[in-house]
Amino acid sequence: MKCYAGSELRNVALVGHAHSGKTTLVAAMLQAAHMTLVQGRVEDGSAVTAYDEEDVARHTTMANAVAFAEWSGVKVNLVDTPGFHMFVHEARAALLPVEAAVVVVNAAAGVESVTERVWRYAGEMDMPRMLVLNQMDHAKVVAAGREGWERVLESMRVRWGRQVVPVQWPIFDAAGFRGVVDLVTMEAFVYRPDSDGVGSIAAIPADLRAEVQAAHEALVELVAEGKDELMEEFFAESTIPEQHLISALHEAIREDRIFPVLFVSGLRNIGTDHLLDFVKVYAPCPVERQPIAVRAVQPARANGSAEAEDQVEMVMRRMEDGEPLALYVYKTMVDPFAGRISFFKVVSGSLKNDATVQSFSRGELERMAHLSIMQGRKPVEVTELHAGDLGVVAKLRVTLTGDTLGARGHEIFLEPMSVPEPAMTYAIEPRTRNDEDKLAPALHKLMEEDPMVRFYRDAQTNEFLVAGAGQPHIESLVSRLKRRYHAEVTLKAPKVPYRETIRGRVEAQGRHKKQTGGHGQFGDCTLRLEPLVRGSGIEFVNQIFGGAIPRQYIPAVERGVQESAMRGYLAGYPVTDFRVTLLDGSFHDVDSSEMAFKMAGRLAFRKCMESAKPALLEPVMRVEIETPDEFAGAVMSDLNGRRGRVQGMERMDGGGTLVRAEVPLAEMLSYGTTLTSITQGRGSHRMEMDHYDLVPQALAEKIIASARRPLEEYDA
Numbered sequence: 063m064k065c066y067a068g069s070e071l072r073n074v075a076l077v078g079h080a081h082s083g084k085t086t087l088v089a090a091m092l093q094a095a096h097m098t099l100v101q102g103r104v105e106d107g108s109a110v111t112a113y114d115e116e117d118v119a120r121h122t123t124m125a126n127a128v129a130f131a132e133w134s135g136v137k138v139n140l141v142d143t144p145g146f147h148m149f150v151h152e153a154r155a156a157l158l159p160v161e162a163a164v165v166v167v168n169a170a171a172g173v174e175s176v177t178e179r180v181w182r183y184a185g186e187m188d189m190p191r192m193l194v195l196n197q198m199d200h201a202k203v204v205a206a207g208r209e210g211w212e213r214v215l216e217s218m219r220v221r222w223g224r225q226v227v228p229v230q231w232p233i234f235d236a237a238g239f240r241g242v243v244d245l246v247t248m249e250a251f252v253y254r255p256d257s258d259g260v261g262s263i264a265a266i267p268a269d270l271r272a273e274v275q276a277a278h279e280a281l282v283e284l285v286a287e288g289k290d291e292l293m294e295e296f297f298a299e300s301t302i303p304e305q306h307l308i309s310a311l312h313e314a315i316r317e318d319r320i321f322p323v324l325f326v327s328g329l330r331n332i333g334t335d336h337l338l339d340f341v342k343v344y345a346p347c348p349v350e351r352q353p354i355a356v357r358a359v360q361p362a363r364a365n366g367s368a369e370a371e372d373q374v375e376m377v378m379r380r381m382e383d384g385e386p387l388a389l390y391v392y393k394t395m396v397d398p399f400a401g402r403i404s405f406f407k408v409v410s411g412s413l414k415n416d417a418t419v420q421s422f423s424r425g426e427l428e429r430m431a432h433l434s435i436m437q438g439r440k441p442v443e444v445t446e447l448h449a450g451d452l453g454v455v456a457k458l459r460v461t462l463t464g465d466t467l468g469a470r471g472h473e474i475f476l477e478p479m480s481v482p483e484p485a486m487t488y489a490i491e492p493r494t495r496n497d498e499d500k501l502a503p504a505l506h507k508l509m510e511e512d513p514m515v516r517f518y519r520d521a522q523t524n525e526f527l528v529a530g531a532g533q534p535h536i537e538s539l540v541s542r543l544k545r546r547y548h549a550e551v552t553l554k555a556p557k558v559p560y561r562e563t564i565r566g567r568v569e570a571q572g573r574h575k576k577q578t579g580g581h582g583q584f585g586d587c588t589l590r591l592e593p594l595v596r597g598s599g600i601e602f603v604n605q606i607f608g609g610a611i612p613r614q615y616i617p618a619v620e621r622g623v624q625e626s627a628m629r630g631y632l633a634g635y636p637v638t639d640f641r642v643t644l645l646d647g648s649f650h651d652v653d654s655s656e657m658a659f660k661m662a663g664r665l666a667f668r669k670c671m672e673s674a675k676p677a678l679l680e681p682v683m684r685v686e687i688e689t690p691d692e693f694a695g696a697v698m699s700d701l702n703g704r705r706g707r708v709q710g711m712e713r714m715d716g717g718g719t720l721v722r723a724e725v726p727l728a729e730m731l732s733y734g735t736t737l738t739s740i741t742q743g744r745g746s747h748r749m750e751m752d753h754y755d756l757v758p759q760a761l762a763e764k765i766i767a768s769a770r771r772p773l774e775e776y777d778a
C-alpha cells in the first residue's frame with residue numbers, strides 16, 4: 063500500500079437525503095477506481111460502505127462508514143453518511159474530518175429536507191461543497207429531459223445562490239443518460255452503462271454544441287468574477303486559458319465562491335470516474351486548509367471542573383507533517399470480537415505504525431498497533447499516515463469518540479461535536495435473568511459507538527430507560543443487542559413519573575401503640591400538613607416545646623413522614639410540595655423508641671392525607687419543534703389535542719418555523735412518530751422537563767384506578 067503525502071490526499075463526505083444514492087455512488091466510484099472486482103450493491107448487502115447488519119437489513123445507512131479510492135496518484139477518502147433525518151447528526155459529524163462535502167441530490171426528486179440540512183451544516187463550517195445530481199439514468203429524469211434537470215438546478219440556485227453552476231453538461235441518447243461534457247476542458251466522456259465505470263473520450267454531440275458553449279462561458283465568467291486579471295483576460299480573449307481556469311476554479315471552490323454541479327448515475331456507473339477526477343483536481347487537499355484554531359486546554363467535561371470561558375487558550379495548527387502529532391477520533395465502532403476500533407484523522411504531524419501516543423483527553427498512553435485504513439469493513443494495514451489522512455486503530459484502552467491524542471507536551475483539543483437530545487424514550491426490560499446480566503454491558507458498548515443512545519435508571523419509577531433518535535433507531539438497537547450480544551429485551555412505553563400533592567391544610571394525630579410480649583412500643587405525634595408552591599419539595603418544621611417528644615425521637619418522626627410520602631397515597635407516587643409541622647406528641651419512658659416514633663409519623667401523615675385534598679401531578683415538558691412552514695398549522699393543532707399550550711412560534715433564520723409549547727409528558731411518549739408523519743419526515747423536536755402541574759380531574763381518576771401496583775395496606 064502506497065504511503066500518501068498530505069498533498070496527495072482528498073477527504074470528502076458524501077451527504078444528502080435518504081436514498082439519494084450515496085452508498086451506491088461510493089460503490090460505483092470504488093469500482094471505477096478498480097478497488098473492487100464487481101460493483102457492490104445496497105440491495106444484496108455487497109456495497110462496500112454498507113456492511114453493518116442493521117444497515118443491510120434496512121437498506122439504509124445509519125452510521126458513517128469510510129472507504130478509499132486510489133485514483134491517478136491521489137488517495138480519495140470517502141465518508142459515506144446517513145441521509146435518514148433521524149441520523150443526520152452523524153452526517154454532520156462526518157464533516158469534521160473532511161475538507162469538502164459532496165452533496166448528493168436525487169435528480170428525480172430534487173432538493174429534499176435533509177439536503178437542506180446538510181447544506182446548512184456544511185455552510186456553518188465554511189466547507190467547500192460539490193453538488194452531484196445522481197440517478198440521472200432514472201426513467202423520470204430521462205423522460206423530463208433538459209427541462210427536468212434544469213428545474214432542479216434552478217431550485218438549488220434559488221436556495222443557495224447563483225454560485226451554483228454546472229461544471230458538466232449531461233449527454234443523453236435515445237437509450238438514456240450516456241455521459242457528460244466537461245465544461246472546463248470541453249471534452250465529452252461517454253459510458254457503457256453497467257460496466258466498470260470508466261468512460262471514453264468522444265466528440266461533443268453536434269446538437270449540444272451551442273448550449274455547451276454557452277454553459278462554458280457562463281462558468282468562465284463566474285470563475286473570473288471579482289478577479290481583475292482573469293476578467294481582463296476573459297474580455298480580451300473571450301475565454302481563459304485552461305490552466306488558469308482550473309486553478310481559479312479550484313480556488314473559487316475552496317473559498318465557497320462556486321458550488322459546482324456534476325451529473326452521474328451511481329447505479330449504472332456513469333460519470334463516477336469523472337467525479338473522482340473532479341475531486342482530485344478541485345477538492346482542497348488537507349495542507350490547503352487554513353491553519354485551524356484549536357484549544358490548548360481541555361474543554362471541561364461534564365463531570366470535570368468548570369472552566370471559565372476567558373481561560374480558553376487557542377493555538378493555531380496547520381495540517382502538515384512538520385507540526386507536532388495530533389489525532390482526532392471522529393468515530394468509534396465496537397466489534398464483539400475485535401473490540402473497539404477508533405477512526406481518527408491525523409490533524410497534524412505524521413503517525414508511524416506501532417507508535418505510542420499520549421491521550422490528551424484522558425492523560426494515558428495508547429499504542430497504535432496495526433495502524434490501518436478502512437475499506438468499508440476491511441482494515442488495510444499501513445506503515446505510516448501523513449497529516450490529513452484518515453486511519454483506524456483497534457483496541458485502544460481508554461480513547462472514545464471526540465478525544466484527541468498525540469505528542470506529549472503539544473496538547474490540542476477540538477470542539478466536541480454536539481449531539482441532539484434524544485427524541486424518544488422507552489422502558490427496556492430484559493426477557494430473562496440471563497439477559498439482565500448482559501444488558502448493561504452490551505448497552506454501554508453500543509453507547510460507545512452511538513453518542514445518541516442514552517441508558518439510565520429513572521430514580522422515581524425505577525425503570526431502566528433507553529433513549530434515542532426515534533423508534534427505528536431504538537428498534538435497531540434492540541436487534542443489535544440481540545444479534546451481537548445475545549441479550550433479548552422488550553420495550554414498553556416508560557411510566558410517567560407522576561407525583562402527588564395536597565391542596566388543603568389539615569392536622570391529625572398518629573398514635574402507635576403495641577404491647578407485644580415483653581417490650582411495648584409507644585410513639586405519638588400530631589402533625590399539620592399544608593401545601594407549598596410547586597417545586598418546593600417537603601419542608602419539615604419542628605414546633606415541639608417543653609419536651610412533649612424527646613429531642614432524639616424527632617428525626618424519626620420526620621423519617622416516618624418522608625418514607626410514607628415516598629410511597630404515595632392516591633396511586634403510589636411520591637407526595638411532594640408540602641410543609642409538615644410537628645405540633646405535639648407524647649412518649650413513654652420505657653416503650654418509646656425511634657422505630658415507634660417513625661411509625662407514629664407515618665400514621666399521622668396518612669391520617670392527614672385523608673382530608674388534605676390529595677391531587678395528582680404530572681411532568682410538563684418544554685417542547686421545541688422545528689417544522690417546514692407548511693406543516694406548522696398541523697403541528698400546532700396536534701399539540702392542542704395533546705393538552706399542549708403553544709407558547710409561541712417564530713421563523714427560523716435558515717427557513718422553517720420553530721414552535722414552542724408546554725405539553726404534559728404523558729402526551730409526548732411517542733411524539734417522534736407522529737411528528738414524522740405530520741411533517742413527512744421533515745420536522746424535528748426536542749424537549750426537556752419544565753415543571754409539574756395538576757392532572758385534570760377526569761384523567762387523574764383513570765390514572766388512580768389503573769395504578770399499577772395495588773397500594774399496600776398500612777402496616778401498623
Ligand SMILES: Nc1nc2c(ncn2[C@@H]2O[C@H](COP(=O)(O)OP(=O)(O)OP(=O)(O)O)[C@@H](O)[C@H]2O)c(=O)[nH]1
Binds near residue numbers: 078082083196200
Ligand atoms: N435509478 C437509480 N437508482 C439508484 C441510483 N443510485 C441509487 N439508486 C437506488 O436508490 C436506492 C437508495 O440507494 P442508496 O445508495 O442506498 O442511497 P443512500 O443515499 O445511501 O441512502 P441512505 O443510506 O438511506 O441515506 C437503492 O435502491 C439504489 O439502488 C442511481 O444512480 N440510479
Ligand SMILES: [Mg+2]
Binds near residue numbers: 085123143
Ligand atoms: Mg446509504
